[in-house]
Amino acid sequence: MMAYLILLFLPCVLSARARILVPGFELSISQEPYRESRKVLTTTGKECKFPFRQGGRIHHHCITILSSRPWCSLTHNFDRDRQFGFCAPEKTQPDVFVHTSRRIPNPCQGTPCQNGGVCTPIPHRYSFECSCAENFTGKLCEQKKCYETVHLRHYDSGESWGRIHLRNVEQCTCMAGEIECERVRYTTCRSNPCKNDGTCRLIMATGKEVCSCRSAYSGPDCSFEPETECYKNRGTGYRGLVGTTLSGALCLPWNSDLLYDELHVGTVVASSFRGLGEHAYCRNPDGDKKPWCYTLKDSAISWEYCDVPSCVMSVSSSRRIIPLNVPPSVKKPNSDEPAKKPVCGKKHKKRLSIARGRIMGGKSALPGTHPWMAAIYIGQSDFCAGSLIASCWVVSAAHCFFRNPLKSQLRVVFGQHGFNVTGPNTRTFGVEDYIFPKQFSVFNPTLHDIVLIKLKKEDGHCVRRTPFISPICLPDKSVTFPDDYCCIISGWGHMHEKANGYNTLQEGGVRLIPHETCRKPDVYGNHVTADMFCAGLNGCVDACQGDSGGPLACARNDVSFLYGIISWGEGCGRSGKPGVYTKVVNYIDWINSVIRRKPKAS
Numbered sequence: 001m002m003a004y005l006i007l008l009f010l011p012c013v014l015s016a017r018a019r020i021l022v023p024g025f026e027l028s029i030s031q032e033p034y035r036e037s038r039k040v041l042t043t044t045g046k047e048c049k050f051p052f053r054q055g056g057r058i059h060h061h062c063i064t065i066l067s068s069r070p071w072c073s074l075t076h077n078f079d080r081d082r083q084f085g086f087c088a089p090e091k092t093q094p095d096v097f098v099h100t101s102r103r104i105p106n107p108c109q110g111t112p113c114q115n116g117g118v119c120t121p122i123p124h125r126y127s128f129e130c131s132c133a134e135n136f137t138g139k140l141c142e143q144k145k146c147y148e149t150v151h152l153r154h155y156d157s158g159e160s161w162g163r164i165h166l167r168n169v170e171q172c173t174c175m176a177g178e179i180e181c182e183r184v185r186y187t188t189c190r191s192n193p194c195k196n197d198g199t200c201r202l203i204m205a206t207g208k209e210v211c212s213c214r215s216a217y218s219g220p221d222c223s224f225e226p227e228t229e230c231y232k233n234r235g236t237g238y239r240g241l242v243g244t245t246l247s248g249a250l251c252l253p254w255n256s257d258l259l260y261d262e263l264h265v266g267t268v269v270a271s272s273f274r275g276l277g278e279h280a281y282c283r284n285p286d287g288d289k290k291p292w293c294y295t296l297k298d299s300a301i302s303w304e305y306c307d308v309p310s311c312v313m314s315v316s317s318s319r320r321i322i323p324l325n326v327p328p329s330v331k332k333p334n335s336d337e338p339a340k341k342p343v344c345g346k347k348h349k350k351r352l353s354i355a356r357g358r359i360m361g362g363k364s365a366l367p368g369t370h371p372w373m374a375a376i377y378i379g380q381s382d383f384c385a386g387s388l389i390a391s392c393w394v395v396s397a398a399h400c401f402f403r404n405p406l407k408s409q410l411r412v413v414f415g416q417h418g419f420n421v422t423g424p425n426t427r428t429f430g431v432e433d434y435i436f437p438k439q440f441s442v443f444n445p446t447l448h449d450i451v452l453i454k455l456k457k458e459d460g461h462c463v464r465r466t467p468f469i470s471p472i473c474l475p476d477k478s479v480t481f482p483d484d485y486c487c488i489i490s491g492w493g494h495m496h497e498k499a500n501g502y503n504t505l506q507e508g509g510v511r512l513i514p515h516e517t518c519r520k521p522d523v524y525g526n527h528v529t530a531d532m533f534c535a536g537l538n539g540c541v542d543a544c545q546g547d548s549g550g551p552l553a554c555a556r557n558d559v560s561f562l563y564g565i566i567s568w569g570e571g572c573g574r575s576g577k578p579g580v581y582t583k584v585v586n587y588i589d590w591i592n593s594v595i596r597r598k599p600k601a602s
Contacts, residue, residue, distance in 0.1 A: 042085030048072035053079050053258050056364030058299045060122045062087035076257035117141030131250050134243045144177030151220045152241055153279065162203050162210040169201050169210060198222030223272065230309045235284045235291040238308065239275050242282045245304035247424060251293035253280040259294060262301065262351040282306035298418045300364045300504045303350050345473035345560040347371060365507040367417045367425065370490045372472035373505065376549065377411040385491045385550030386453060387562050388414060388471045392462035393595050394453040396549030397565055398436050399445035407431045412455060415468040418504045419492045425468040430456040437590055448531060449567045449582045452594050472553060475561040477588040483514045487535065487554040487563060493547035510536040513578055523576060531586050533564060536578040552581050
């Protein structure tokens with residue numbers, strides 16, 4: 001019997017973040033000054049670069065992913081640079097100096113990070129790192145930075161810069177949190193790099209250019225507008241200094257090496273005009289509803305709106321409610337009617353491109369890129385995925401429910417990023433009912449492998465649309481995506497066939513396979529029916545245990561459609577054995593008939 005699949009995914013600079021490595025089983029903490037820790041080296045003597053990015057995740061220590069031997073990246077971004085080395089055995093690593101005046105089993109017990117710094121333990125290495133507030137630095141956030149009011153930024157202790165203050169050209173240095181400046185000789189600049197009609201002066205001793213800004217502007221190059229504490233409209237022009245999110249997380253710098261394929265300094269055209277630069281302040285470069293920034297959450301890149309008050313909020317925009325009802329098909333509007341903004345199939349894009357044909361393995365998805373994903377918890381141990389298609393309805397795989405679990409044992413979570421991790425962006429619902437097609441049989445669960453799940457209402461409502469939760473569009477039953485078309489699969493499933501445990505939400509591109517190819521005797525033969533299709537050969541990613549019921553989403557004109565449901569296959573990612581998906585367009589009439597069915601009178 002075929003083995004059920006259920007998504008194989010083979011395979012930012014942090015703001016004031018410091019790491020402390022400590023050997024042994026306990027961390028030793030002292031109030032005395034810390035000496036610099038030694039580096040982790042590879043077998044060839046090269047230095048490991050921590051943290052580094054691999055597969056979209058952030059790692060703070062040597063890993064065994066893709067190899068049984070521990071290895072590390074030689075740059076902060078393995079996904080981009082592909083430079084690595086095998087970590088030298090622990091006994092050959094240089095010694096690490098620590099103090100031993102006090103022992104605590106938990107590295108973060110006793111709040112070693114000072115001045116409001118956030119302590120994060122590093123698994124398996126009995127160490128921790130401090131994420132400092134923007135005005136402090138150092139391993140324990142013990143050093144105060146200097147805030148330059150002319151440039152609207154902080155400078156580290158020992159850092160020097162030039163400025164024009166009260167018509168005087170000065171050279172300044174940050175000394176133990178205090179700014180010390182002296183007047184210097186200057187001349188006129190050969191060219192003017194200052195924006196917004198600023199005046200340039202050249203410091204003769206250092207050859208550095210400094211700007212004198214008009215009263216309406218500020219910043220090192222006069223690019224910051226005066227609006228620093230709040231924003232207007234969507235805040236695309238916000239140039240303030242808020243660097244924390246609504247949950248209190250610290251923003252990553254927009255030029256971070258850990259950011260790859262996301263919207264940042266190196267990928268956005270004319271990034272300086274969108275307020276991006278070598279800083280970790282909130283901005284709105286993609287025209288979202290308010291300023292936001294990238295953060296690190298659960299060892300993965302995430303993003304969040306910032307805690308910046310709005311100056312102006314129109315009544316129409318603050319009270320507008322977007323309905324979640326999904327039309328059965330997307331029809332081309334008449335030429336004399338204005339095109340309506342789709343209420344389904346739209347994702348929150350915080351990176352430049354996701355559905356790339358060159359994807360060979362999956363990677364961690366950013367929150368909001370698959371807002372229709374539903375995590376379905378069945379009893380104490382079983383798990384499947386699903387897709388939100390309407391406010392009260394989810395589509396999943398029927399074989400997930402072939403044991404007829406009790407409805408009271410079902411839990412559906414939306415907006416989830418890490419497996420079984422809830423937070424401010426998640427919503428949890430019970431199940432009122434689940435409905436199979438009449439043709440489905442528990443004795444052959446690969447056939448007609450689709451189920452509709454009706455959610456229980458909470459306070460008279462089912463799912464409400466948010467940036468992290470919204471439905472995917474159902475295609476018209478006549479829609480056909482061509483062979484070799486690249487679509488997206490997503491899920492929390494195992495990383496390989498024999499893996500244990502689940503992951504943060506993964507994503508990857510798969511190409512649609514001709515039906516006759518999938519029905520070849522050396523592939524799946526006549527086990528593949530007209531209600532199924534295959535995708536994922538030729539180096540694409542694949543689905544695996546824990547992904548069943550999840551979506552295969554195909555996009556057209558930037559709108560995503562639920563074209564397939566992750567169903568079954570032979571193993572995970574095996575050569576010549578693609579994933580098999582339920583063909584959703586064959587069940588559109590049945591889906592619509594169930595969703596629109598009026599409840600029976602009690």
